[in-house]
Amino acid sequence: MRVLLVEDDELIGRGIVAGLRQHGIAVAHVGTAQEAQSIHAEESYHALVLDLGLPDQDGMDLLASIRAVEPQLPVLILTARDAIEHKLNGLHKGADDYMVKPFDLRELAARLHALVRRTLGRATQVITAGPLRVEPASGLAWFEDNSVTLSRREVDLLAHLANADGRWVSSDALNDRLYGLGEEISSNALNVHIHNIRRKLGAEAIETARGLGYRLGWRLVP
Template identity: 85%
Template sequence: MRVLLVEDDELIGKGIVAGLRKHGIIVHHVSSAEEADAAHAEETFHALVLDLGLPDRDGLDLLGSVRTVEPQLPVLILTARDAIEHKLKGLHEGADDYMVKPFDLRELAARLHALVRRTQGRAAQVISAGPLRLEPESGLAWFQGASVTLSRREVDLLAQLASADGRWVPPDMLNERLYGLGEEIGSNALNVHIHNIRRKLGAEAIQTVRGLGYRLGWRLAS
């Protein structure tokens, strides 16, 4: 899951990024409405976490702009404004959920997962391809009918390749989707994840062609 976080407090933002990463959520953190508009125009996100007290625009104004472009995007307001009038206004303006600071990161992660499930109209996404069955959200995986342990990055990588539906995915795009914009990435990190997946699932799990990138080695079940 990729989430856009709009939070002008750098310390809080870094804490949310680190905390949600432990729950399998990739977070792209911006500090202003202008940066949020640019990120939303360039990238696809599964949810938006929005502070209301932004330096350049009110958060509710930004919410209105997002709703005009992408009415189905799950939006969770995360703010210090705790009055019931603020909560009601936020929900009436189009937010799907409302949390007040301070908050528990575990609850934030759980609410985001629930919002995305609800919006997508499913209990849990399941990817079936060849001998592999994968639940990206839970991280559970089965290979040839037996449970197999995959790291969070390995699960995310397989899910990204599956979402490409047989198309080649360049390594730069995979790195960006796995780690988020601005995160420091080791030069060999992607190759390590692919090596580990092939070791666990077989060499045919991921195909590669120089100049094209990578794709899932099995066809998705229809």
């Protein structure tokens, strides 16, 4: 299991990373909302552990941003805010669980395992096209039955092309799908994602036609 931890206290963060590792959980630790959004866009995680008192953005706003692009990701809020109003607000705004500091690392690990088991038990959309299988909700992918690592935006791009069902998709439409409003996009960002997908899956994975855009190189399997 891979977990993204957003905790600005370095000492607490190191303790959580070390403690969860003993329970078979790999943790990527960041200390700001900006770092969290950046790493979440590039990698897939099984769960998010979120502190609310971040230095650059309130954790509830970060939760809303992540929920907008990955609604199925299990989120556990871990915070010093212990008022019942805070707990209710966090759960109403999209968190799956809420723990108050100080906490027991064994309980945190147990709750994370339970959240992920619950998520894996749900019906999961699987996109199958040629030798490729992708689970957009989890970010997991297989190519010719071998696990392949794709970034979150690479998964989103493939899912969007698959949903187009063989139709050409313009670069503008893909950029709108991959990036939120107000997010800066470099002029070659889309080309970089497509290059990386072709490097991992083969040149035939995505077709390009001048004036038309892009489409998935393999037809969907019903």
